[in-house]
């Protein structure tokens with residue numbers, strides 16, 4: 001009865017909840033863009049204001065500075081919150097991030113990226129709508145739904161929201177460790193909603209993530225950009241050097257070429273290998289999510305293994321290269337190539353950094369170029385591997401089944417949420433990853449979307465999760 005009342009109220013409030021999400025996505029809180037850093041602060045204020053209106057006690061914590069593009073820049077505050085403090089109730093710590101990846105209409109978006117549009121397939125389109133503002137607004141809406149139904153919220157909420165997740169969660173680890181026995185001391189468990197279903201039909205619970213180690217290398221030589229007709233063939237070109245080094249990192253079939261990297265990877269046991277046989281996933285899911293038939297492997301088993309349990313290396317971009325239209329005959333003077341490695345058990349960030357740096361410097365040195373290469377390790381977040389055999393996952397599973405009418409699959413994910421492992425270790429509490437969006441939402445891509453159905457059911461899922469949590473006899 002309680003849940004039916006909540007579900008009905010949520011359905012009636014649909015337009016209001018969408019409007020709140022539209023307000024959140026209209027703030028372009030891009031953590032990686034120094035010019036947009038004030039918008040990350042604005043978003044922190046938005047989160048504080050909205051939860052305060054709901055009666056939560058919110059505060060902003062200053063976490064100091066970091067270096068960005070060679071400059072010392074203040075980090076956006078961490079937002080902490082508390083909603084309810086009844087000692088007879090369980091306490092769950094929820095985490096979300098309020099920053100987003102960069103987006104610009106000229107990247108190929110069909111609509112303005114920071115204006116929420118609902119298309120004719122009932123999909124909400126905007127940057128951050130699924131990653132991670134939809135789930136964040138989902139929690140606000142769940143609290144509001146309980147209030148408007150006149151129902152007591154069944155658990156205490158502790159909140160930890162950050163604005164630097166898409167830039168490596170700088171500064172958050174220290175705060176979590178410092179507050180583990182203070183602000184977060186009462187947490188019985190941690191719930192993070194920042195992952196996605198594997199496909200588009202079946203809900204999942206996520207119990208593993210890859211880590212990410214992000215690198216860049218600058219190659220520079222001439223004092224300024226040069227005319228290729230005048231100087232081509234007579235000088236060492238930074239771009240040619242950089243491409244040679246970048247090409248030495250990975251093969252087109254995804255094989256990482258850095259010596260020693262694969263030695264760090266935990267061996268696949270036959271028990272783990274069997275787990276992949278029962279996952280509900282089709283090669284067409286990959287084709288639909290990428291919008292093209294470009295799979296490296298022809299079967300789902302190897303595809304999922306390379307997404308979840310093997311490392312991958314991706315080349316992301318080259319700063320300083322000519323990228324405009326037309327045919328400019330330039331030799332760029334200074335270029336900065338960016339790439340990252342998704343890491344898996346048992347890779348250690350420091351070992352990875354050393355192997356990568358040694359390889360890059362060795363390959364560059366073998367070129368015999370008179371240009372200069374500088375290697376940068378930008379940030380590193382750890383992988384996380386847990387087990388779904390825990391009462392907290394039973395709670396998540398029961399809640400999911402009540403809302404979707406089907407038991408969720410238990411899956412891992414190829415992306416990274418660097419603080420997951422920090423929460424688990426510092427608080428010594430179970431962490432459940434409870435997704436809202438689908439596998440084809442296009443997080444980080446153009447036309448990022450969140451299906452209206454997932455948003456509405458996601459709000460119901462959060463309401464049901466706290467209801468089930470309160471009933472759990474642990």
Ligand SMILES: NCC(=O)N[C@@H](Cc1c[nH]cn1)C(=O)O
Nearest residue numbers: 131165166167168194212415416
């Ligand atoms: N939804 C989680 C997510 O997108 N995480 C990012 C984390 C990251 C680290 N460095 C840059 N981004 C991811 O890319 O997995």
Ligand SMILES: [Zn+2]
Nearest residue numbers: 097131132194
């Ligand atoms: Zn995210």
Ligand SMILES: [Zn+2]
Nearest residue numbers: 131166443444
């Ligand atoms: Zn993201």
